[in-house]
Amino acid sequence: MPSHEKHEKPLVVVIGAGVVGLTTALLLQCNHYNVTIIASEFPKDEKAHPDYASPKAGAHWRSMCDEDDTRGKEYDTVSYRTFQELAKDPESGVRIRDAIDYFDFNPTGHEGRDPWWSEIVDDFKSIASTNADFPIAYSYKTPVITPSIYLHFLLHQFKKAGGHVQQRKLTHVAEAALWVGTKSKPVKIIVNCTGFQARHLGGAQDLRCYQTRGQTAVVRASWVNETVTWISKTGSIMYVIPRANGEVVLGGSHEAHQNNESVSATKTTHILKTIVKRYPKILTPGSSTAYAANPDLLSKFDIVDQKVGFRPSRLGGVRVEVEHGRNGYGQPILVAHNYGHGGAGYQSSWGTANDLLQMIEKAQKEVPEGHRREIARL
Numbered sequence: 001m002p003s004h005e006k007h008e009k010p011l012v013v014v015i016g017a018g019v020v021g022l023t024t025a026l027l028l029q030c031n032h033y034n035v036t037i038i039a040s041e042f043p044k045d046e047k048a049h050p051d052y053a054s055p056k057a058g059a060h061w062r063s064m065c066d067e068d069d070t071r072g073k074e075y076d077t078v079s080y081r082t083f084q085e086l087a088k089d090p091e092s093g094v095r096i097r098d099a100i101d102y103f104d105f106n107p108t109g110h111e112g113r114d115p116w117w118s119e120i121v122d123d124f125k126s127i128a129s130t131n132a133d134f135p136i137a138y139s140y141k142t143p144v145i146t147p148s149i150y151l152h153f154l155l156h157q158f159k160k161a162g163g164h165v166q167q168r169k170l171t172h173v174a175e176a177a178l179w180v181g182t183k184s185k186p187v188k189i190i191v192n193c194t195g196f197q198a199r200h201l202g203g204a205q206d207l208r209c210y211q212t213r214g215q216t217a218v219v220r221a222s223w224v225n226e227t228v229t230w231i232s233k234t235g236s237i238m239y240v241i242p243r244a245n246g247e248v249v250l251g252g253s254h255e256a257h258q259n260n261e262s263v264s265a266t267k268t269t270h271i272l273k274t275i276v277k278r279y280p281k282i283l284t285p286g287s288s289t290a291y292a293a294n295p296d297l298l299s300k301f302d303i304v305d306q307k308v309g310f311r312p313s314r315l316g317g318v319r320v321e322v323e324h325g326r327n328g329y330g331q332p333i334l335v336a337h338n339y340g341h342g343g344a345g346y347q348s349s350w351g352t353a354n355d356l357l358q359m360i361e362k363a364q365k366e367v368p369e370g371h372r373r374e375i376a377r378l
Contacts, residue, residue, distance in 0.1 A: 009034035013176035021193035040169035043151035056309030075351025083143035093149025102134035173203030195312030211310035222246030314340025
C-alpha cells in the first residue's frame with residue numbers, strides 16, 4: 001500500500017455518514033488521506049429520516065452470504081474480525097454475545113455440512129433445536145453493536161484522526177469538489193456512500209437502488225444477553241438483539257419497494273406475538289404460561305420505541321468500485337462507490353471499506369486516458 005506521508009495528503013470527500021460512509025471515511029483518514037465527510041444527516045439523538053437507516057438497524061453480525069459468494073464472504077470475514085478488536089474498547093458500543101440462529105431449511109444445501117462461516121466465528125456449534133418449526137440450529141459468538149453509541153464512536157474517531165465534516169445535501173457527485181478544495185489544490189477522490197440516495201444523486205443515478213422497509217420494536221429487557229434469529233426459506237427473518245444499555249430490539253419486517261414512514265400497529269403486534277411464542281425469555285423472568293398466553297401483548301412489554309427504517313437495497317448487490325474521471329477543470333479525479341448493502345451494512349462495513357481502499361490505491365497508480373470521463377463542468 002503506497003504511503004503519502006512524504007507528500008501532501010490527497011484530498012478526499014466521502015458523501016454520506018451512515019455506517020458505511022463513516023467506516024470508509026475513518027479507514028481512509030487513517031491511511032494518510034485528508035478526508036471530509038459531506039452528508040445531509042449525521043449521528044444525532046433526535047429522529048432521523050428513515051432513509052438514514054443506520055441508527056435504526058438491528059446491528060449484529062450474522063452472515064447471509066451464499067457458499068459461492070467469494071466477495072461477500074471476504075467482506076463479512078474482515079468485518080467480523082475488526083468488530084472483535086473493536087469490542088475490546090468499552091467506548092465502541094460493540095459487545096461479543098452468544099448467538100443462536102434457527103433455520104426452517106438447510107442453509108448449506110448439504111446434509112451434515114456446516115455453513116462456511118463456521119470456520120470464521122468463535123465457539124461454533126451445531127445444536128439441537130428447541131423449535132420444531134426451525135429444526136436446524138447453530139450457536140456461536142458474534143459482535144452485537146449499539147448504533148446510538150457506535151456511530152458516534154466512529155465519528156469521534158474520524159475527527160480525532162484529523163477528519164472534517166460538512167452538513168449539507170448534494171444533488172450531484174461533482175458538487176463535493178466545490179465545497180472542498182480549489183483549482184490549485186483540488187479534490188483527488190470522491191467516494192459515494194449515499195445508500196438508497198445513489199438512485200437520485202447526479203453522477204450516479206443508479207436505478208438498481210431501492211428501499212426495503214423495516215420495522216422494529218425496542219423494549220426494556222436487561223435480562224436478555226443473547227441474540228437469537230429465526231430464518232425462513234420464505235425470506236422472513238425475526239430476531240432478538242440486546243443492546244449494551246439493557247434495551248432489546250425485536251424485529252422485524254422486510255418489505256421491498258415500500259417506503260411508508262409510519263409505524264404499523266399491526267406489524268408491531270405481529271412482531272411481539274411471534275417473539276413471545278418463539279422466545280418466552282423475552283418476558284419478565286418468572287412469568288407464567290397463562291401470562292404469556294394473555295392476548296394483551298402490549299401490557300407485557302416496556303416498549304421504549306418503535307422504529308421504521310429503509311434498508312438501502314440494490315439489485316445485483318453492493319456496488320464497490322472506482323472510476324477514473326476528470327473534474328470541470330480537466331484535472332484527473334477518482335470517483336469511488338460503496339453503497340447498496342441492503343440489510344448487511346454493519347456486518348460487511350469494514351470489508352467493503354477495506355476493499356475500496358485497496359481499489360483506490362491501485363487506481364492511483366493507473367490513469368488510463370481513454371477511460372476518463374468528465375463528471376461535471378464546475
